[in-house]
Amino acid sequence: MFPSNRRPRSLSARLVAGSALLALLVAAAFGVLAFAVTTLDDATKRERHAKAVSAETLQLERLVLDLDTGLRGFVLTGREDLLAPWTSARAALPKSLRAFQQLASTTAEERRRATTLVSSINQYVADYAVPVVDIARTSPAATRQAVVSQEGASQLAAVRNRFADFLSTENALAAARTSAAQRRSNEAIAAAIAGLIASALLIIGIGLYLARSIARPAREVAEGAARLAGGDLTTRLEPQGVGEIEELTHAFNRMAERLEASRRELEEQNERLRESERAKSELVSIVAHELRTPLASVLGFTSVLLQREVTDEQRREYLGIIEAQARRLGALVNDFLDVQHLEAGKLSIAKELVDVGSVIRQQTELFAGQSPKHLLDVSLPPTPLPVRGDSNRLAQVVANLLSNAIKYSPDGGVVRVAGNRNDDVVRVSIQDEGVGIPAELQRDIFDKFVRGHATAEGIEGSGLGLAISRSLVEAHGGSIDFKSTKGRGSTFWFEIPTAAPN
Amino acid sequence: MTAARPETTAKTVLICEDDTNLRTLVRLALGEEGYRFFEAPDGPSGLALARRTQPDLIVLDLMLPGRSGLDVLRELRNARDLGETPVIVISAWSHSDEAAVQAGADRFVAKPFDPDELRDAAVALLEDDRVPE
Numbered sequence: 001m002f003p004s005n006r007r008p009r010s011l012s013a014r015l016v017a018g019s020a021l022l023a024l025l026v027a028a029a030f031g032v033l034a035f036a037v038t039t040l041d042d043a044t045k046r047e048r049h050a051k052a053v054s055a056e057t058l059q060l061e062r063l064v065l066d067l068d069t070g071l072r073g074f075v076l077t078g079r080e081d082l083l084a085p086w087t088s089a090r091a092a093l094p095k096s097l098r099a100f101q102q103l104a105s106t107t108a109e110e111r112r113r114a115t116t117l118v119s120s121i122n123q124y125v126a127d128y129a130v131p132v133v134d135i136a137r138t139s140p141a142a143t144r145q146a147v148v149s150q151e152g153a154s155q156l157a158a159v160r161n162r163f164a165d166f167l168s169t170e171n172a173l174a175a176a177r178t179s180a181a182q183r184r185s186n187e188a189i190a191a192a193i194a195g196l197i198a199s200a201l202l203i204i205g206i207g208l209y210l211a212r213s214i215a216r217p218a219r220e221v222a223e224g225a226a227r228l229a230g231g232d233l234t235t236r237l238e239p240q241g242v243g244e245i246e247e248l249t250h251a252f253n254r255m256a257e258r259l260e261a262s263r264r265e266l267e268e269q270n271e272r273l274r275e276s277e278r279a280k281s282e283l284v285s286i287v288a289h290e291l292r293t294p295l296a297s298v299l300g301f302t303s304v305l306l307q308r309e310v311t312d313e314q315r316r317e318y319l320g321i322i323e324a325q326a327r328r329l330g331a332l333v334n335d336f337l338d339v340q341h342l343e344a345g346k347l348s349i350a351k352e353l354v355d356v357g358s359v360i361r362q363q364t365e366l367f368a369g370q371s372p373k374h375l376l377d378v379s380l381p382p383t384p385l386p387v388r389g390d391s392n393r394l395a396q397v398v399a400n401l402l403s404n405a406i407k408y409s410p411d412g413g414v415v416r417v418a419g420n421r422n423d424d425v426v427r428v429s430i431q432d433e434g435v436g437i438p439a440e441l442q443r444d445i446f447d448k449f450v451r452g453h454a455t456a457e458g459i460e461g462s463g464l465g466l467a468i469s470r471s472l473v474e475a476h477g478g479s480i481d482f483k484s485t486k487g488r489g490s491t492f493w494f495e496i497p498t499a500a501p502n
Numbered sequence: 503m504t505a506a507r508p509e510t511t512a513k514t515v516l517i518c519e520d521d522t523n524l525r526t527l528v529r530l531a532l533g534e535e536g537y538r539f540f541e542a543p544d545g546p547s548g549l550a551l552a553r554r555t556q557p558d559l560i561v562l563d564l565m566l567p568g569r570s571g572l573d574v575l576r577e578l579r580n581a582r583d584l585g586e587t588p589v590i591v592i593s594a595w596s597h598s599d600e601a602a603v604q605a606g607a608d609r610f611v612a613k614p615f616d617p618d619e620l621r622d623a624a625v626a627l628l629e630d631d632r633v634p635e
Contacts (some may be wrong), residue, residue, distance in 0.1 A: 299616075303617050
């Protein structure tokens with residue numbers, strides 16, 4: 001894997017750097033090759049020059065030999081015609097010497113050796129070749145002796161040695177220079193080949209790098225996308241590659257996370273819907289059950305009245321039960337509708353200025369005559385208890401709590417109703433001395449169909465009163481709560497924000 | 503049909519039902535047969551009364567406070583002295599008849615019920631019971 005820093009250099013930056021390095025390498029290889037070519041060209045020039053110098057040297061040597069040949073022929077025979085090579089060589093020599101000296105002047109060393117050769121030739125011409133011919137014209141015998149003797153031969157041999165010297169040195173130097181040039185050129189070619197091989201390797205390297213940092217991650221992203229499309233939303237990619245490619249894997253993972261989260265959300269929503277559907281069908285089932293119980297009384301006692309012989313007293317009693325149970329059915333239907341509206345948020349609550357004190361007074365008056373065993377003790381301040389709300393709904397809450405207080409204190413006793421206010425809230429409390437709420441039921445007492453010991457005590461009710469009361473109080477922006485001890489009674493209270501005086 | 507049956511030989515019926523009116527109605531439905539009645543408003547007191555009175559027939563509601571009717575029924579069936587006592591389950595849960603029969607009910611009567619239907623069921627069970635005599 002490539003080292004992945006916190007801020008990876010971008011892929012394009014890396015590619016540009018790689019390409020630049022490649023270009024540099026190729027340029028260097030070509031530079032070295034050009035150097036090799038130049039070196040070889042230079043060596044060729046030097047060789048050509050060396051050959052020219054050799055040719056000129058040989059020309060010079062031939063002229064000197066011509067001088068010597070003419071000289072010998074003339075001196076030994078005295079014939080003027082045999083002096084022809086000497087004459088022509090003598091005429092050609094100065095020009096040839098100049099040309100030689102001009103040619104052999106590329107280095108100081110060469111110039112020095114050329115000068116030595118030239119001066120030894122000049123010396124030979126001045127000291128021997130010219131004087132001997134002059135003397136031969138005046139006294140041929142004397143010169144003949146000199147030419148035949150070793151004198152002339154040694155003079156010429158000296159000059160010829162210098163020629164040999166010069167030529168061999170010139171050739172050796174030329175060979176050394178050529179082989180050095182050859183060597184440098186070989187080295188340069190090797191370096192260029194190495195550079196080109198390195199470039200080729202670099203190109204392969206860049207290819208591999210691209211494959212690893214683009215092709216493979218791209219394939220994995222594609223495979224991941226296919227898995228996602230196939231429904232596996234837990235698919236995540238190992239962040240890899242550099243720069244833009246790594247960003248791609250991160251972006252892919254973010255996308256997968258979002259997809260998974262939204263699917264989870266959908267599933268949860270679905271589950272909530274199923275749950276609410278279940279609750280709804282449970283409610284329907286409970287409603288059916290709750291309705292059937294009073295209906296059983298209504299139908300059952302009606303059958304008894306229709307089919308059996310009963311006394312007048314019995315008839316009145318049964319008709320009373322039928323009426324009460326029919327009313328109970330009606331009240332249940334209203335409660336169910338209220339609950340349904342409250343749960344659907346369809347219950348409209350008026351926002352009028354209501355004096356909770358007068359609501360309490362009306363309701364306690366309605367309940368006062370209901371039970372001879374109960375005493376209603378109402379405590380209200382002389383000033384109003386103003387709230388914003390719906391007087392009918394607030395009356396329903398007070399009636400519910402009052403009715404509970406009376407129902408759940410079957411042995412009678414005092415029911416204390418108190419209303420008071422401060423700047424923030426109006427508070428209403430209703431306290432009874434009844435059976436209280438068993439501890440195990442207290443947590444759920446505001447839930448639907450939770451009825452304390454009501455059934456055991458034969459206390460009627462839908463089990464919806466407190467649920468409805470709580471919803472109504474909350475719809476007024478208030479809260480409801482209670483305190484209860486089993487066997488000692490309960491106190492329920494609710495608080496609703498005090499309306500600002502206007 | 504003879505109301506003048508001696509008190510000591512009268513069949514006893516335990517009514518285990520939380521609704522007062524319905525207890526009255528059951529009593530009325532069976533009243534002409536001259537049975538003696540015991541009444542219990544919840545599961546635990548129903549079981550206690552059954553053990554104490556050893557009734558000839560039990561009319562049992564399913565939706566009972568304290569313990570559910572099915573619970574009571576299972577316990578009755580497990581008790582040696584009450585295992586064979588005929589039980590009529592009455593319930594507003596009309597779809598719980600299967601569960602009731604499975605728990606050991608002899609008859610299931612759905613609420614609301616016709617008093618005559620309940621009486622016929624009770625008579626049939628008590629007549630059955632009388633066969634070995």
